[in-house]
Amino acid sequence: MKMQENNISANGFEQCIKCTVCTVYCPVVPVNPLYPGPKQAGPDGERLRLKKGVFFDESLKYCLNCKRCEVACPSGVRIGDIIQSARIKYSRHSPSLRDMILASTDLVGSTATIAAPIVNSVVRLKPVKAVMDGVMKIDKHRTFPEYASRTFESWYRKHARASQDGYRNHLSYFHGCYVNYNFPKLGIDFVKVMNALGYGVHLLGGEKCCGVALISNGMINSAKKNAAHNVGLFKESVENRKYPVVATSSTCTFTVRDEYPHLLGVDNSSVRDNIFLATRFIYGLIDEGKVKLVFRKDYGRKIAYHTPCHLEKLGWGIFSTSLMKMIPGVTFSMLDSNCCGIAGTYGFKKENYQVSQAIGKPLFDQICSIAPDVVVTDCETCKWQIEMSTPFKVMHPVSILAEALDLEATAAANR
Amino acid sequence: MKFDTIIIGGGLSGLVCGISLQKKGKRTLIISSGQSALHFSSGSFDFLDRMPDGTPVENPIEAVSKLPAGHPYSVIGRENVAAYAGNTKRFFEECGVTLSGDPDRNRFRITPAGVFKRTWMSIGDFALADSDREKIGERILIVNILGFLDFNTAFIAEGLENLGSQCRCTAVKIDELEHLRKNPSEMRATNIARVLDRQEVTDKFIAEVKAALKDEDTIVLPAVFGLKNKSVTDSIKSSLGDRKVVFIATMPPSVPGIRTQLQLRSVYEHSGGEYLIGDTVDKAVVSKNSVMSIGTVNFGDMSLEADSYVLASGSFFSKGLVALPDRIFEPVFGLDVDCPAERKDWYSTQLFDRQEYVSFGVRTDAGLHPFKSGEPVMNLYAAGSVLSGCNSLYEGCGAGVSIFSAMRVADLISNKEE
Numbered sequence: 001m002k003m004q005e006n007n008i009s010a011n012g013f014e015q016c017i018k019c020t021v022c023t024v025y026c027p028v029v030p031v032n033p034l035y036p037g038p039k040q041a042g043p044d045g046e047r048l049r050l051k052k053g054v055f056f057d058e059s060l061k062y063c064l065n066c067k068r069c070e071v072a073c074p075s076g077v078r079i080g081d082i083i084q085s086a087r088i089k090y091s092r093h094s095p096s097l098r099d100m101i102l103a104s105t106d107l108v109g110s111t112a113t114i115a116a117p118i119v120n121s122v123v124r125l126k127p128v129k130a131v132m133d134g135v136m137k138i139d140k141h142r143t144f145p146e147y148a149s150r151t152f153e154s155w156y157r158k159h160a161r162a163s164q165d166g167y168r169n170h171l172s173y174f175h176g177c178y179v180n181y182n183f184p185k186l187g188i189d190f191v192k193v194m195n196a197l198g199y200g201v202h203l204l205g206g207e208k209c210c211g212v213a214l215i216s217n218g219m220i221n222s223a224k225k226n227a228a229h230n231v232g233l234f235k236e237s238v239e240n241r242k243y244p245v246v247a248t249s250s251t252c253t254f255t256v257r258d259e260y261p262h263l264l265g266v267d268n269s270s271v272r273d274n275i276f277l278a279t280r281f282i283y284g285l286i287d288e289g290k291v292k293l294v295f296r297k298d299y300g301r302k303i304a305y306h307t308p309c310h311l312e313k314l315g316w317g318i319f320s321t322s323l324m325k326m327i328p329g330v331t332f333s334m335l336d337s338n339c340c341g342i343a344g345t346y347g348f349k350k351e352n353y354q355v356s357q358a359i360g361k362p363l364f365d366q367i368c369s370i371a372p373d374v375v376v377t378d379c380e381t382c383k384w385q386i387e388m389s390t391p392f393k394v395m396h397p398v399s400i401l402a403e404a405l406d407l408e409a410t411a412a413a414n415r
Numbered sequence: 416m417k418f419d420t421i422i423i424g425g426g427l428s429g430l431v432c433g434i435s436l437q438k439k440g441k442r443t444l445i446i447s448s449g450q451s452a453l454h455f456s457s458g459s460f461d462f463l464d465r466m467p468d469g470t471p472v473e474n475p476i477e478a479v480s481k482l483p484a485g486h487p488y489s490v491i492g493r494e495n496v497a498a499y500a501g502n503t504k505r506f507f508e509e510c511g512v513t514l515s516g517d518p519d520r521n522r523f524r525i526t527p528a529g530v531f532k533r534t535w536m537s538i539g540d541f542a543l544a545d546s547d548r549e550k551i552g553e554r555i556l557i558v559n560i561l562g563f564l565d566f567n568t569a570f571i572a573e574g575l576e577n578l579g580s581q582c583r584c585t586a587v588k589i590d591e592l593e594h595l596r597k598n599p600s601e602m603r604a605t606n607i608a609r610v611l612d613r614q615e616v617t618d619k620f621i622a623e624v625k626a627a628l629k630d631e632d633t634i635v636l637p638a639v640f641g642l643k644n645k646s647v648t649d650s651i652k653s654s655l656g657d658r659k660v661v662f663i664a665t666m667p668p669s670v671p672g673i674r675t676q677l678q679l680r681s682v683y684e685h686s687g688g689e690y691l692i693g694d695t696v697d698k699a700v701v702s703k704n705s706v707m708s709i710g711t712v713n714f715g716d717m718s719l720e721a722d723s724y725v726l727a728s729g730s731f732f733s734k735g736l737v738a739l740p741d742r743i744f745e746p747v748f749g750l751d752v753d754c755p756a757e758r759k760d761w762y763s764t765q766l767f768d769r770q771e772y773v774s775f776g777v778r779t780d781a782g783l784h785p786f787k788s789g790e791p792v793m794n795l796y797a798a799g800s801v802l803s804g805c806n807s808l809y810e811g812c813g814a815g816v817s818i819f820s821a822m823r824v825a826d827l828i829s830n831k832e833e
């Protein structure tokens with residue numbers, strides 16, 4: 001009996017009671033018959049793989065790593081982790097040039113930013129898309145996220161850095177690749193909002209890509225290196241400077257908090273509780289009565305909120321939705337829990353395009369039937385996917401706050 | 416974060432309580448670690464199939480007055496139970512879940528093993544029989560899906576033939592399902608249902624059934640239709656129009672049960688309730704007989720507060736109760752649990768005997784307040800299968816206890832505040 005209690009692996013695979021509930025909630029199962037499903041790919045397959053690695057099945061690559069199965073499992077089996085770890089351990093498939101390009105968000109980002117106007121127009125050209133489709137197997141239907149002509153970091157150095165020490169409180173911002181290379185405006189909005197709340201925003205000093213795309217494309221050694229480097233920076237911030245780490249991307253937040261220890265074996269236990277998603281952090285400050293929000297009176301907008309899969313796994317969607325509901329005059333609709341289908345770089349791959357769109361269809365249909373002024377979500381890849389698949393604009397909750405707050409009055413209230 | 420009421424557990428009782436409170440204009444939060452017992456239920460709701468002494472029950476409302484004092488129905492009160500039982504059909508109808516059956520009368524369902532078992536109300540798909548001798552048809556075609564083992568047509572045929580029907584069994588092959596058969600353990604009700612949710616696949620199934628049909632007046636099918644897309648179930652009934660179509664529950668997981676869970680959750684959320692799935696309440700501050708705050712794994716050091724709290728965390732299966740080799744406890748608040756001290760008194764070694772551990776749970780006062788160290792916790796209420804005093808498996812009273820105690824708690828909370 002003691003043996004039963006003590007023989008439980010970290011990922012809990014022996015706890016599986018074979019109930020198949022995970023399969024009910026896996027978005028890939030109904031649209032891709034080639035995918036064996038979470039139970040089979042996860043705990044069932046693991047038993048065989050533990051016997052002999054040859055039982056590894058390359059079709060595990062169809063897993064989105066969305067973790068919906070884990071959220072649903074009544075026995076606490078970390079199914080998604082089991083599947084990804086198996087890919088890490090057994091997959092013989094080496095990443096193609098395409099996978100490496102899609103995965104290297106910071107390297108490709110830094111090159112593309114310099115040449116942004118050219119890159120953006122080039123990747124939009126039909127012949128170029130055809131080459132990407134045919135040779136690189138990046139689906140031609142994809143609109144590539146645009147690269148900004150100046151990075152967030154360079155904006156920050158020029159316009160924000162000098163004033164940040166003047167605030168009462170401080171935090172470190174993990175902006176992630178997307179804010180830096182594709183969408184500096186979100187970072188700028190974050191600085192504006194946090195400054196108004198009395199927080200100086202600091203960079204970590206050389207953050208690397210969180211590594212989510214490296215993990216999903218099988219580039220594990222690079223992912224581990226990034227993770228170790230970033231955890232070093234987090235420790236410096238949290239332990240030495242006493243600045244909590246705050247990120248705007250739900251996927252970056254999830255990756256650095258949970259995938260680092262679970263998949264990459266990089267220990268973050270001393271800093272994990274001090275890594276926050278922006279909306280969780282801001283809500284926490286309000287909840288503890290540490291800050292006050294003063295809203296503009298005329299922000300009447302119809303908002304539909306989509307919870308990204310990794311935010312659902314973090315269990316923090318309620319912070320984003322609660323903040324949106326606080327805004328006076330907002331009509332709020334909660335979109336049904338449904339994966340958008342993009343799953344990072346997954347949906348960019350030609351072989352996944354159809355599946356990716358089929359997964360997201362119920363979400364797109366619901367958005368179209370609500371016809372909101374704006375769709376709100378905390379994830380950058382959900383934003384691309386929804387903007388590509390519906391006619392609606394997608395914004396981050398922090399950008400909504402930046403618009404809805406009376407920033408001057410808020411700053412005065414928090415001085 | 417602050418709410419009027421926080422409910423721990425989002426199964427049948429947590430959701431019924433949450434929906435009732437939302438209707439009364441309360442701001443509520445449900446926190447639920449995983450999925451609930453509904454995922455594995457038969458698709459029928461039991462009220463009281465037999466008395467604790469084994470006597471079969473015909474009219475459950477009447478029988479309630481003869482139950483012992485510690486039984487949840489006695490705690491809720493006979494009058495209240497009768498009123499809630501009378502309301503149940505309408506409550507679920509308003510949630511989009513059609514039930515068949517009558518409040519004051521037990522009927523019979525057909526189990527996956529082909530025998531008739533007493534129950535109270537059934538989710539729409541299933542027909543209830545008035546007696547356990549009733550013939551559901553003269554000539555019956557029992558149709559399975561090729562390779563699906565959780566629906567045993569031979570057992571069902573035997574059971575129905577014993578009542579005088581003539582049965583013929585067949586299994587149809589659906590190409591879209593063949594990939595599941597590569598691994599027989601994936602041929603499960605839910606996996607099949609996800610594929611059959613596509614109308615074009617169900618249409619193929621219907622065509623196969625029509626082709627197999629001879630002069631049968633009744634068709635028996637496994638309940639694997641309409642997991643997320645309810646309309647496929649209706650399409651079967653309408654396309655096979657002149658024949659009687661009877662769905663029979665499969666072995667778990669339960670497609671109608673999961674559909675009901677999803678539907679109740681959606682109604683709750685659309686009424687403004689917050690539902691946190693995949694999070695576990697792991698901290699509670701109790702002081703002077705009252706809960707001050709609770710905390711969850713995902714919320715970390717941010718606490719959650721409410722005027723009242725409901726414990727609807729289920730029994731052992733859902734980890735509302737936890738058994739270690741030497742003790743049984745309620746993990747969230749450390750409440751007093753009714754159970755014998757000696758492990759040997761917890762269970763019978765005969766698997767099919769009545770198992771005492773099923774009746775263990777938290778003791779409450781007449782206001783459904785559970786006890787901690789002998790004192791009732793006044794802003795905490797318990798509902799559902801976490802309650803002690805009944806053996807839901809032996810008596811057949813699981814859903815009734817969950818629904819009526821949840822409705823009672825919702826009334827107690829809102830009456831207190833008025």
Ligand SMILES: Cc1cc2nc3c(=O)[nH]c(=O)nc-3n(C[C@H](O)[C@H](O)[C@H](O)COP(=O)(O)OP(=O)(O)OC[C@H]3O[C@@H](n4cnc5c(N)ncnc54)[C@H](O)[C@@H]3O)c2cc1C
Pocket residue numbers: 423424425426427428429446447448449450451452453455456457458459460461462694695696697727728729730732733734735747798799800801807812813814815817
């Ligand atoms: C396998 C099975 C089949 C059954 N079939 C039938 C049937 O066919 N008919 C019938 O009438 N009755 C049936 N029952 C009886 C069943 O118990 C009740 O009908 C009813 O569904 C119980 O509902 P509940 O809400 O009390 O508990 P549950 O449905 O068990 O829900 C409890 C919920 O609380 C959550 N939870 C527990 N601890 C925590 C925590 N610390 N933090 C957050 N969440 C927590 C769990 O994850 C779970 O979701 C069945 C029971 C089981 C176990």
Ligand code: SF4
Pocket residue numbers: 015016017018019020021022023038039042043072073074075076077079
């Ligand atoms: S939901 Fe969990 S327990 Fe059930 S089959 Fe999947 S992994 Fe196993």
Ligand code: SF4
Pocket residue numbers: 025026027028029037038041062063064065066067068069070079080083
């Ligand atoms: S992580 Fe997502 S895609 Fe992968 S098995 Fe789980 S539910 Fe399916």
